[in-house]
Amino acid sequence: MKSKFTAIIPARYASSRFPGKSLALINGVPMILRVWEKAKEVLEEVYIATDHQEIYDIAKIAGANVLMTSSSLGSGTERVAEAAKQIFTSNEPDSQIIINIQGDEPLISSDAILGLCHAFNHDNINIATLVHKLTDQSALQNPNRPKVVFDRDLKALYFSRTPIPWVSSPSEPFHKISSYQHIGIYGFRYTVLQELISLSPTPLEQAEKLEQLRWLEHGYSIHCIETDYTGFGIDVPEDLEILNRKFGAV
Numbered sequence: 001m002k003s004k005f006t007a008i009i010p011a012r013y014a015s016s017r018f019p020g021k022s023l024a025l026i027n028g029v030p031m032i033l034r035v036w037e038k039a040k041e042v043l044e045e046v047y048i049a050t051d052h053q054e055i056y057d058i059a060k061i062a063g064a065n066v067l068m069t070s071s072s073l074g075s076g077t078e079r080v081a082e083a084a085k086q087i088f089t090s091n092e093p094d095s096q097i098i099i100n101i102q103g104d105e106p107l108i109s110s111d112a113i114l115g116l117c118h119a120f121n122h123d124n125i126n127i128a129t130l131v132h133k134l135t136d137q138s139a140l141q142n143p144n145r146p147k148v149v150f151d152r153d154l155k156a157l158y159f160s161r162t163p164i165p166w167v168s169s170p171s172e173p174f175h176k177i178s179s180y181q182h183i184g185i186y187g188f189r190y191t192v193l194q195e196l197i198s199l200s201p202t203p204l205e206q207a208e209k210l211e212q213l214r215w216l217e218h219g220y221s222i223h224c225i226e227t228d229y230t231g232f233g234i235d236v237p238e239d240l241e242i243l244n245r246k247f248g249a250v
Contacts, residue, residue, distance in 0.1 A: 003097050003120045006045040007113070008083050009035050010076035011059075011103040013052035017236050022055050022103050024240050031234060034106035036064050042113045043099065049083035075211050076102065077186075081197045088190060096190040104234040105185065106243070112229040116187045119225050126192040127215065128223040129156070130183035132230050140179050144235060146210055148182040148224060156222040159210050180224075182212075183231040196220070 011022040011032045018024070022032040032048060032055060039046045048059045051071040059066035067083045080100045088096060097120050101108060112130055119128040131148055134140050140147065143161040150156045158164065159182055167177055188196070202217035212222060234240050 003095050003117075005043050005097045005099055005117050005120075006047065006084075006087065007039045007043045007099040007101050008047045008049050008080045008087075009039065009101050009103045010079040010083075011048055011050040011052075011055050012071075012073075012076070012079065013050070013055060014071070018234065018240075021234055021240070022050070022052075023058065024234070024237075026106055026240070026244060030058055031106050031240075032059065032103050033062050033064070035101060035103055035108065036062070038106070038108050038110070039099075039101050039113065042110045042117075047083060047087065048103075049079050051079070076100065077193075077211060078197050080188075081193050084190060084193060098188045098190055098193055100186040100188065102184055102233060105183075105232065106234065107229075107232045108185065109227075109229045112183070112185070112227045115225045115227055116185065119223055120187060120189075125221075125223045126189045127196075127220060128187040128225055129212070130185050130227045130229065130231075131180040131224045132183055132227055134179045134181050139181060145231075146182040146184070146208075148180050150180075150224045154224045156212070156216065156224055158216070159208065159212055161208055161210070180226075181231065183227065183229060184233070192220070 015021050023030050026034050048064050048066040049069050050056050051069055056066050067086050069079050069082045073079045084098050116128055119125050139145050140163045146159050146161055147164045148156055148159045149164050199214055199218045202214045204217055205214040
């Protein structure tokens with residue numbers, strides 16, 4: 001059965017580190033619309049899922065498909081799942097793939113999105129995500145850049161904010177160790193996505209503050225897709241300043 005792809009971009013207003021960042025301007029265009037424009041380059045079906053009327057109105061004026069979701073949801077994944085329920089029926093087949101594109105990744109590349117979609121040519125893949133090979137120590141040490149290790153079949157073994165794998169010998173050259181940054185953009189089969197949001201919190205997830213560890217701890221497999229896209233998430237106002245300064249023509 002041929003897979004069908006729908007992108008959903010979660011846009012929460014009350015970010016703890018950058019309230020209202022979905023509306024922050026990148027060369028005069030709200031960030032959420034920058035992400036929407038990128039997604040539309042690749043996929044026909046793209047939705048914005050928000051909990052805030054101003055975001056809803058701006059998206060609607062721009063011509064985007066936009067859905068209102070609850071403000072009490074605990075994660076972007078929960079917001080995407082709620083939006084997917086509004087779009088699809090409860091008996092939606094597994095051929096329906098939901099691509100969760102973070103609303104604070106305005107530089108997301110077409111190739112990265114397509115790579116994620118292509119993973120679902122394999123029927124045994126239910127969850128997929130992007131990873132990028134690190135080439136400098138500073139990124140490896142940065143807790144705001146989650147790292148991931150995976151097995152020979154590209155199934156994630158663990159995600160962490162600390163450097164993984166740990167190099168026991170200080171003399172071992174960094175370039176000989178394959179370390180990967182996790183880019184938090186996911187693909188889910190519809191039915192699996194709905195299962196994930198019913199899972200109870202887990203110790204590793206709570207320790208690392210990484211929701212994907214909950215899925216691993218409950219026995220779900222996450223397939224990793226390597227991408228050249230390095231990721232540029234807007235977490236704090238300073239990130240936006242860097243973006244506007246460095247990529248003035250975005």
